[in-house]
Amino acid sequence: xxxxxxxxxxxxxxxxxxxxxxxxxxxxxxxxxxxxxxxxxxxxxxxxxxxxxxxxxxxxxxxxxxxxxxxxxxxxxxxxxxxxxxxxxxxxxxxxxxxxxxxxxxxxxxxxxxxxxxxxxxxxxxxxxxxxxxxxxxxxxxxxxxxxxxxxxxxxxxxxxxxxxxxxxxxxxxxxxxxxxxxxxxxxxxxxxx
Numbered sequence: 001x002x003x004x005x006x007x008x009x010x011x012x013x014x015x016x017x018x019x020x021x022x023x024x025x026x027x028x029x030x031x032x033x034x035x036x037x038x039x040x041x042x043x044x045x046x047x048x049x050x051x052x053x054x055x056x057x058x059x060x061x062x063x064x065x066x067x068x069x070x071x072x073x074x075x076x077x078x079x080x081x082x083x084x085x086x087x088x089x090x091x092x093x094x095x096x097x098x099x100x101x102x103x104x105x106x107x108x109x110x111x112x113x114x115x116x117x118x119x120x121x122x123x124x125x126x127x128x129x130x131x132x133x134x135x136x137x138x139x140x141x142x143x144x145x146x147x148x149x150x151x152x153x154x155x156x157x158x159x160x161x162x163x164x165x166x167x168x169x170x171x172x173x174x175x176x177x178x179x180x181x182x183x184x185x186x187x188x189x190x191x192x193x194x
Contacts, residue, residue, distance in 0.1 A: 032191070032193050035188075035191045035193055036129060036143065036144060038144075038187065038188065038191065039126065039129065039143065039144045039147040039148070039188050040126045040129050040147075042184035042187070042188060043123060043125075043126035043147055043151065044123075044126060045180065045184070046151060046180055046181050046184060047119070047123055049176055049177040049180055050070045050071050050072050050176055050177055051072065051073065051162075051175065051177035051178050052069075052070075052071040052161075052162055052165065052173055052174065052175050052176065052177070053068070053069070053070050053173070053174045053176055054071070054165065054171045054172065054173040055068050055171050056068075056171030056172070057171070064082060065081060065082045066080075066081040066082060067079070067080055067081075067171065068081065069171075073115070073116045073119045073123075074094050074116050075091060075092060075093050075094055076091070076092040076094070076097055077090060077091060077092075078090060078092065094112065094113055094116045095113065097109045098110050104168045105164075105168050108161045108164035108168065109161075111157060111160050111161035111164060112158070112161045114157055115154055115157040115158045115161060118150075118153060118154050121150050122147050122150035122151055122154065125143065125147060125150065126147060129147075142193060144188055144191060145188065145193070148184070148185050148186075149185070149189065151185040152181070152182070152185035152186075154181055155178055155181035155182045155185055158175070158177070158178045158181065159175070159178055162175045162178055
């Protein structure tokens with residue numbers, strides 16, 4: 001299967017035809033003039049995705065139930081299936097989580113709180129970038145690279161939280177948003193900025 005560019009007039013992201021050769025290093029995923037839009041969109045997509053989804057089915061108890069926890073940057077959604085409580089909280093704000101979870105999972109909850117606090121930086125920067133692109137572009141730091149670095153830092157903190165969840169065997173956990181954060185951070189840090 002070869003990979004060669006079609007023509008110089010075709011957008012780079014769409015300019016690859018599978019022909020068996022490796023992509024030349026000068027071809028990037030996005031053109032430099034769209035790097036700002038990619039940075040803003042990447043941050044917003046990351047904000048909309050849960051950073052982790054966990055499904056827990058306890059086996060060592062008489063009760064048969066399933067707990068589904070969907071973790072977003074600023075809140076958790078949890079659903080208890082096959083079992084009901086009179087005052088069951090479905091929505092937990094991030095600051096409530098450390099006091100709600102078991103002692104074994106509390107360090108993971110505190111790492112998630114740190115991740116949520118840190119995620120406020122790229123989210124705020126992306127809103128400023130969208131609202132006042134020229135002013136943000138005039139900063140002494142490249143906003144695309146800065147957003148990439150901030151998303152990478154968030155991915156690192158959320159990866160630590162996920163590792164603590166995994167270590168405590170808190171159900172089947174899938175790091176949905178964490179994977180996207182790593183990919184977006186890598187794209188933003190390596191995008192062509194002519």
